[in-house]
Amino acid sequence: MGHGKHGRKATSKHDGWDVTPADALRVAPGFDLAGFDHASTPGWKHGRKAGEALVARHAAELSELQERLFAEGRSGGARSVLLVLQGMDTAGKGGIVRHVVGLVDPQGVAHRSFGVPTSEEARHHYLWRIRRALPRPGYIGVFDRSHYEDVLVVRVDELVPADVWEKRYDEINRFEERLVEAGTTVVKVALLVSPEEQKKRLLERLDRPDKYWKYNPGDVDSRLRWPAYQEAYQAVLDRTNTEVAPWYAVPADRKWFARLAVSELLLDALRRLDLGWPPADFDVDAERARLLAT
Amino acid sequence: MGHGKHGRKATSKHDGWDVTPADALRVAPGFDLAGFDHASTPGWKHGRKAGEALVARHAAELSELQERLFAEGRSGGARSVLLVLQGMDTAGKGGIVRHVVGLVDPQGVAHRSFGVPTSEEARHHYLWRIRRALPRPGYIGVFDRSHYEDVLVVRVDELVPADVWEKRYDEINRFEERLVEAGTTVVKVALLVSPEEQKKRLLERLDRPDKYWKYNPGDVDSRLRWPAYQEAYQAVLDRTNTEVAPWYAVPADRKWFARLAVSELLLDALRRLDLGWPPADFDVDAERARLLAT
Numbered sequence: 001m002g003h004g005k006h007g008r009k010a011t012s013k014h015d016g017w018d019v020t021p022a023d024a025l026r027v028a029p030g031f032d033l034a035g036f037d038h039a040s041t042p043g044w045k046h047g048r049k050a051g052e053a054l055v056a057r058h059a060a061e062l063s064e065l066q067e068r069l070f071a072e073g074r075s076g077g078a079r080s081v082l083l084v085l086q087g088m089d090t091a092g093k094g095g096i097v098r099h100v101v102g103l104v105d106p107q108g109v110a111h112r113s114f115g116v117p118t119s120e121e122a123r124h125h126y127l128w129r130i131r132r133a134l135p136r137p138g139y140i141g142v143f144d145r146s147h148y149e150d151v152l153v154v155r156v157d158e159l160v161p162a163d164v165w166e167k168r169y170d171e172i173n174r175f176e177e178r179l180v181e182a183g184t185t186v187v188k189v190a191l192l193v194s195p196e197e198q199k200k201r202l203l204e205r206l207d208r209p210d211k212y213w214k215y216n217p218g219d220v221d222s223r224l225r226w227p228a229y230q231e232a233y234q235a236v237l238d239r240t241n242t243e244v245a246p247w248y249a250v251p252a253d254r255k256w257f258a259r260l261a262v263s264e265l266l267l268d269a270l271r272r273l274d275l276g277w278p279p280a281d282f283d284v285d286a287e288r289a290r291l292l293a294t
Numbered sequence: 295m296g297h298g299k300h301g302r303k304a305t306s307k308h309d310g311w312d313v314t315p316a317d318a319l320r321v322a323p324g325f326d327l328a329g330f331d332h333a334s335t336p337g338w339k340h341g342r343k344a345g346e347a348l349v350a351r352h353a354a355e356l357s358e359l360q361e362r363l364f365a366e367g368r369s370g371g372a373r374s375v376l377l378v379l380q381g382m383d384t385a386g387k388g389g390i391v392r393h394v395v396g397l398v399d400p401q402g403v404a405h406r407s408f409g410v411p412t413s414e415e416a417r418h419h420y421l422w423r424i425r426r427a428l429p430r431p432g433y434i435g436v437f438d439r440s441h442y443e444d445v446l447v448v449r450v451d452e453l454v455p456a457d458v459w460e461k462r463y464d465e466i467n468r469f470e471e472r473l474v475e476a477g478t479t480v481v482k483v484a485l486l487v488s489p490e491e492q493k494k495r496l497l498e499r500l501d502r503p504d505k506y507w508k509y510n511p512g513d514v515d516s517r518l519r520w521p522a523y524q525e526a527y528q529a530v531l532d533r534t535n536t537e538v539a540p541w542y543a544v545p546a547d548r549k550w551f552a553r554l555a556v557s558e559l560l561l562d563a564l565r566r567l568d569l570g571w572p573p574a575d576f577d578v579d580a581e582r583a584r585l586l587a588t
Binding site: 071074075094097098101102105106107109111113142144199202203206209210212213214215217220223224277278279280282284287288290291292294 | 365368369388391392395396399400401403405407436438493496497500503504506507508509511514517518571572573574576578581582584585586588
């Protein structure tokens with residue numbers, strides 16, 4: 001820490017949190033999805049207003065650290081950040097992208113949504129399209145859905161035999177381990193919405209013509225398989241919650257909290273990189289003289 | 295116009311402009327770069343404060359229209375927008391991306407910077423990498439530099455023989471014509487900075503360690519070829535300023551004006567698409583009943 005005007009805040013206190021947001025939200029061993037409170041605000045000491053204010057107050061630091069990361073990438077650095085967003089329909093992944101990722105320079109963001117594989121993607125290994133979308137050095141990659149769909153919808157809808165998806169958990173862990181070794185900080189966020197809140201949000205999409213485009217009859221089909229999805233999510237959180245690429249469980253019934261949580265997790269990830277500004281790789285005085293002569 | 299709360303502003307008046315921003319900035323036949331005033335604010339009746347206020351005031355409309363475009367793309371529409379940013383080093387392309395493009399949802403933006411071609415790119419036709427980066431339906435594509443580099447730096451530095459780059463103007467016009475026919479609105483912006491202002495901005499990069507990463511000794515080399523670049527830019531504006539894909543000449547010595555201008559040009563392009571919300575492609579009542587039964 002200690003690079004520039006925003007660096008100091010990091011170590012001062014928890015800014016309204018009981019513990020760090022990462023500690024408050026990290027999936028612990030024995031985590032049980034069945035007992036999860038989707039409307040809770042773990043670790044956060046205040047309400048909505050203070051939460052929104054903190055997001056706004058941290059925006060400048062988030063943006064500056066993103067720029068330092070970008071600068072590092074342009075100067076030969078290998079590091080990057082990958083934010084993985086998983087959640088049932090209406091969990092608020094899109095809102096996170098708009099309101100949290102939208103706080104930083106679009107130039108440094110590589111956003112990618114993963115839907116049903118295209119015919120080309122389907123001809124390859126399931127990690128092929130993921131590898132191609134990984135953030136380059138200096139970038140913040142954002143995955144709206146991800147390789148985890150290959151052990152979620154694929155498992156629930158039995159799109160491949162059990163012995164195929166069964167092997168994927170370990171494979172994903174190895175994949176992410178290599179990713180981290182190569183310099184990518186992986187922040188995996190499970191946005192957890194309750195079935196009641198999902199119903200409300202889906203109904204709202206049917207009530208508002210400006211939301212029709214977000215509605216897909218398939219969303220109700222997935223909803224009907226809620227217990228199977230819960231089981232599949234539980235398996236993901238049990239089996240891919242590694243030391244190098246841990247999961248964060250974010251209650252998503254309160255949109256303001258989910259946005260606060262993800263913005264703080266992203267900020268925390270950037271702070272941990274201890275980013276400075278790259279030194280000049282040219283002779284500053286010589287360049288100044290050359291420039292003044294023009 | 296007339297879709298929703300923001301639609302009406304479009305036809306009301308020019309919101310501080312003498313004429314529409316598009317009319318004020320569009321490159322006219324006989325446009326002469328040599329007589330251009332880089333610090334002017336063509337068509338704008340007020341000063342900086344009012345300009346910044348207008349950008350802020352139009353942000354919600356810009357964002358909503360972008361969402362409508364995105365919704366249309368998700369519902370089978372073919373339309374998209376491509377913002378092409380060209381300009382000498384320090385002209386402010388990056389600032390436009392951060393401050394103007396940053397006003398809309400990152401989910402709907404496809405940003406791409408074009409630098410020196412990679413070895414793979416160099417093996418292909420110069421439009422190959424451009425085609426691969428074109429915005430998909432519903433997206434706003436942003437090119438920080440573009441295929442125009444293939445008649446700018448390539449011409450100035452004689453990277454290919456004259457008879458090769460000479461053919462490219464017509465080829466680019468045909469390429470853009472097909473692009474427009476396929477549903478892409480092309481907004482081409484030449485950010486025009488004066489040599490004096492460029493010198494100031496380059497010196498600032500040398501004075502501030504947090505700006506070193508933006509400085510490249512090659513920038514001074516380009517600067518030394520200013521007249522050749524002016525000639526190359528003049529040729530671009532003379533020969534590729536078509537009816538379907540016109541150029542806008544934006545004075546860039548005042549950053550606030552360049553940002554105002556591009557944000558208004560982008561807004562204007564979106565307004566002209568007369569974007570509604572896509573109708574439901576499912577039976578709303580039947581879906582509501584199905585959902586309520588869950």
